[in-house]
Amino acid sequence: MKYISLMGATGSIGTQTLDIIREHPGEFRLIALSVGRNIDLTRKIIKEFNPDLVSTLERSAAKALEAEFPDITFTYGQEGLIEVAAYHKAQILVNAVSGSVGLTPTLQAIKERKTIAIANKETLVTAGHLVMEEAKRNEVSLLPVDSEHSAIFQALQGEQHKNIEKLILTASGGSFRDRTRQELENVTVKEALNHPNWSMGAKITIDSATMMNKGLEVIEAHWLFSMDYDKIDVLLHKESIIHSMIEFHDSSIIAQLGTPDMRVPIQYALTYPDRLPLPTANRLSLSEIGNLHFQKMDMNRFRCLWFAYEAGKEGGTMPTVLNAANEAAVAAFLEGKTTFLQIEDLIERALSIHKNIKNPGFTEIQEVDKETRKYINSLL
Numbered sequence: 001m002k003y004i005s006l007m008g009a010t011g012s013i014g015t016q017t018l019d020i021i022r023e024h025p026g027e028f029r030l031i032a033l034s035v036g037r038n039i040d041l042t043r044k045i046i047k048e049f050n051p052d053l054v055s056t057l058e059r060s061a062a063k064a065l066e067a068e069f070p071d072i073t074f075t076y077g078q079e080g081l082i083e084v085a086a087y088h089k090a091q092i093l094v095n096a097v098s099g100s101v102g103l104t105p106t107l108q109a110i111k112e113r114k115t116i117a118i119a120n121k122e123t124l125v126t127a128g129h130l131v132m133e134e135a136k137r138n139e140v141s142l143l144p145v146d147s148e149h150s151a152i153f154q155a156l157q158g159e160q161h162k163n164i165e166k167l168i169l170t171a172s173g174g175s176f177r178d179r180t181r182q183e184l185e186n187v188t189v190k191e192a193l194n195h196p197n198w199s200m201g202a203k204i205t206i207d208s209a210t211m212m213n214k215g216l217e218v219i220e221a222h223w224l225f226s227m228d229y230d231k232i233d234v235l236l237h238k239e240s241i242i243h244s245m246i247e248f249h250d251s252s253i254i255a256q257l258g259t260p261d262m263r264v265p266i267q268y269a270l271t272y273p274d275r276l277p278l279p280t281a282n283r284l285s286l287s288e289i290g291n292l293h294f295q296k297m298d299m300n301r302f303r304c305l306w307f308a309y310e311a312g313k314e315g316g317t318m319p320t321v322l323n324a325a326n327e328a329a330v331a332a333f334l335e336g337k338t339t340f341l342q343i344e345d346l347i348e349r350a351l352s353i354h355k356n357i358k359n360p361g362f363t364e365i366q367e368v369d370k371e372t373r374k375y376i377n378s379l380l
């Protein structure tokens with residue numbers, strides 16, 4: 001039986017992780033979890049899974065739940081996230097929060113030698129060097145949950161890193177893949193949230209539409225697979241059937257395919273190196289699909305992808321700025337405070353004024369993150 005801590009239990013990845021735990025009651029036990037503001041769903045999760053420890057975003061919610069569930073320990077805020085991540089009975093932490101708020105708890109869980117199933121790409125973007133160093137020092141495995149990275153991880157099994165020519169990340173193109181830049185001028189939040197293939201949280205759905213999601217994933221792949229940026233390519237593939245590929249020196253390419261269903265990579269991270277059946281998954285029928293489409297990525301159309309490559313190559317605190325500026329700009333777009341195309345402009349401005357700090361420590365990362373958000377908010 002594997003004991004699991006789950007950060008972000010009420011979100012898209014969080015609830016699909018609960019599906020996997022539910023599907024295999026003899027394999028997994030949910031022992032600790034964190035949530036944000038969705039207290040109604042939290043109540044249901046507590047009743048069903050009876051965890052030891054629960055953390056909420058706000059103190060008032062923790063106090064209210066404490067009165068309802070006296071046998072469970074409640075905590076809250078950033079400290080609460082850390083307690084859940086590092087809970088002594090858990091062997092695996094599933095990090096499914098959205099944003100760089102996941103960094104500190106992840107570092108703490110690594111120090112406590114938990115295996116990390118990581119969906120929360122912003123943590124790797126903002127401070128990938130710190131996370132990877134800490135994982136190496138503590139001999140901790142970081143198992144990818146993000147579909148592209150899980151695909152690469154699966155294709156890598158039995159292969160050697162030295163034989164890789166390049167990684168090829170596939171991108172659906174998001175909600176606006178068939179629109180020109182001109183046609184993006186007046187798009188609404190509702191349109192942007194309408195992803196063609198995946199049902200995900202709001203922030204990542206907007207990232208898919210701006211192509212920042214693929215930019216963050218390029219940086220995520222750089223850290224997870226220790227790969228130079230010039231060996232990571234992005235390919236438009238509108239069906240999201242090939243989840244990513246590895247090309248080897250001998251020209252052979254290994255791809256991982258499946259219907260778009262995040263429960264598959266989540267389950268693989270939880271069962272690795274084994275696999276379990278997933279009877280409720282839709283099986284892929286290539287004969288029914290018939291055709292798959294591929295297209296070269298246009299960096300002028302998708303400027304956020306270009307920003308991410310540049311920030312990643314420059315390193316230091318540039319990816320921290322990229323991520324924090326994006327988080328703040330997307331939040332502003334979702335709140336109706338800025339337009340879709342201004343997301344790119346805001347990020348570009350934050351990157352252009354930043355004085356890069358090479359090899360930043362934890363405190364510098366935290367300060368740059370905070371300052372960047374402040375800067376973006378001052379522009380709104």
Ligand SMILES: NC(=O)C1=CN([C@@H]2O[C@H](COP(=O)(O)OP(=O)(O)OC[C@H]3O[C@@H](n4cnc5c(N)ncnc54)[C@H](OP(=O)(O)O)[C@@H]3O)[C@@H](O)[C@H]2O)C=CC1
Binds near residue numbers: 099122203
């Ligand atoms: N959804 C997907 O299919 C995929 C997601 N990812 C990555 O996984 C991560 C999660 O994405 P997704 O599940 O879509 O996001 P959601 O927005 O659906 O869920 C986010 C979760 O984090 C909680 N949360 C948000 N802010 C805070 C905070 N400040 N403190 C504590 N908890 C917080 C939310 O709580 P509440 O709702 O209770 O307020 C919720 O449980 C992201 O990094 C994303 O990029 C990667 C690949 C695919």
Ligand SMILES: CC(=O)[C@@H](O)[C@H](O)COP(=O)(O)O
Binds near residue numbers: 147170171174209
């Ligand atoms: C499901 C998943 O992993 C998302 O990150 C997905 O990749 C989003 O799709 P696109 O960014 O390719 O539109």
Ligand SMILES: [Mn+2]
Binds near residue numbers: 146147148217
């Ligand atoms: Mn992805």
